[in-house]
Amino acid sequence: xxxxxxxxxxxxxxxxxxxxxxxxxxxxxxxxxxxxxxxxxxxxxxxxxxxxxxxxxxxxxxxxxxxxxxxxxxxxxxxxxxxxxxxxxxxxxxxxxxxxxxxxxxxxxxxxxxxxxxxxxxxxxxxxxxxxxxxxxxxxxxxxxxxxxxxxxxxxxxxxxxxxxxxxxxxxxxxxxxxxxxxxxxxxxxxxxxxxxxxxxxxxxxxxxxxxxxxxxxxxxxxxxxxxxxxxxxxxxxxxxxxxxxxxxxxxxxxxxxxxxxxxxxxxxxxxxxxxxxxxxxxxxxxxxxxxxxxxxxxxxxxxxxxxxxxxxxxxxxxxxxxxxxxxxxxxxxxxxxxxxxxxx
Numbered sequence: 441x442x443x444x445x446x447x448x449x450x451x452x453x454x455x456x457x458x459x460x461x462x463x464x465x466x467x468x469x470x471x472x473x474x475x476x477x478x479x480x481x482x483x484x485x486x487x488x489x490x491x492x493x494x495x496x497x498x499x500x501x502x503x504x505x506x507x508x509x510x511x512x513x514x515x516x517x518x519x520x521x522x523x524x525x526x527x528x529x530x531x532x533x534x535x536x537x538x539x540x541x542x543x544x545x546x547x548x549x550x551x552x553x554x555x556x557x558x559x560x561x562x563x564x565x566x567x568x569x570x571x572x573x574x575x576x577x578x579x580x581x582x583x584x585x586x587x588x589x590x591x592x593x594x595x596x597x598x599x600x601x602x603x604x605x606x607x608x609x610x611x612x613x614x615x616x617x618x619x620x621x622x623x624x625x626x627x628x629x630x631x632x633x634x635x636x637x638x639x640x641x642x643x644x645x646x647x648x649x650x651x652x653x654x655x656x657x658x659x660x661x662x663x664x665x666x667x668x669x670x671x672x673x674x675x676x677x678x679x680x681x682x683x684x685x686x687x688x689x690x691x692x693x694x695x696x697x698x699x700x701x702x703x704x705x706x707x708x709x710x711x712x713x714x715x716x717x718x719x720x721x722x723x724x725x726x727x728x729x730x731x732x733x734x735x736x737x738x739x740x741x742x743x744x745x746x747x748x749x750x751x752x753x754x755x756x757x758x759x760x761x762x763x764x765x766x767x768x769x770x771x772x773x774x775x776x777x778x779x780x781x782x783x784x785x
Contacts, residue, residue: 444525444785445475445501449513452482453506454672456532459703460573461504464594464774465781474785477501481509487516495523502784503527505563507535508555514562521566526784529563530591532573534580534699536560541696543625560584569784574722577699591780593703595772597680599710599765612663613751616647616684616713619704620669624653626690626697626718631655633744638663641751647684679711685757686750687713692738693720702726702771705733709768714761716746726771732763 446469448457457478458464466476477497484490490497502525503517517527538544539553564570564581570588572578582588615634617627627648637644638661646661648654651668658664670678687708691697702722708715717723719735727733734746750757 445477445497446504446781447498447501448476448478448504448506449509449517450478450480450482450506451508451510452480453508456506456530457504458596458672459593460506460530460532460571460591460777461781463596464777468774468778469781469785481513485510486512495520499523500525504530505567506530507533508559509563511558514559518562518566526569527567528569528571528784529567530571531577531581532701532703534577534696537580537695537699538622541694543692543694544696545621545624548622572699573701573703574699576721577701580699589780591777593701593706593772594774594777595706595710595768596774597676597710599712599768612643612645613685613754614645614647614683615686615688615747616649616682616711617688618647618649618675618679618684618707618711619689621650621653623691624650624655626692627688628655629692629738630688630690630740630743631657633740633747634658635661636740636744637747637751641748644751647682679707682711684708684711684713686747687711687715688743688747689715689717689723690738690743691718691720691723693718697721705764706768706772708733709761709765712761712765714750714757714764716743716750726767728763730760732760732767734760 448462450457462478470476487494535552536556539549539556564585568587570581570585571591572581572588573593575590578588578590634646635657646664648658648666649669651666654666659666689704698721700722705715705726715733717727717733717735718738724735727735729735736742736746
């Protein structure tokens, strides 16, 4: 083996693992002689089920933990810390802020409160470095750890945008929202605008990927699809074939949202859409208004005007979508992540 082994201890946070390491960097490391492993701690709940193989696998390994870990694995790491080359904690959310945000689902807040109180302090005590997805999040964790670095998200799927103006003439435009329930309250702030647009533009169709959790005022309308949220792997396949013209990324300026990365800018580019974003961090630092997306204040009237602008000026919308693809390719270049992890081998 040319280099020490890399081991991701996974609690099922597949998007985080893939975007920041496993798919963006893992194959590249393997071509350079490194071994890359993923241990599913949700399946192997007890480390003892993996012994004696686990002891050899973890010896002199660089270990990455994403978001959380169950207490059995935490205890094993604490006991065997000296055997490993390094432990890094990869985090893409302000867990403590999520636990206190009344806008989030109650069950989600309880899970985040458990992680914040019982998991994170132990992980931070044994990790060599915290790797945060944004500077805002890094500042939050620097209050608790002396070594915090920033790694922004990588593109793991190539954008497939093309200027399809000629063959899109007369076809209905699709407005899409592809967020989790953690952003339901953000969507609800602009729902009145979507209802009005639905009534005034018969050519518009909407896709809200929240299933039965979609706002009731949208579920009751025709031309509104509300598919159930998909697994990470299924969503990767789905979005490569789904055409979305306008992608909605509303974010109320809260402590929880302040720690977010610009991942949705990359996601929107993958679907070939032009994004409409709340004019707050992180998007006000990424989006050039009118060039590669639109920045909007969090009032329904402003969102209605922005979406209507894109509907009534399709050539401008296509131009912005093309510019967004070019910027996403630059922002999400996996070479940045590869360089980041290579320096830590």
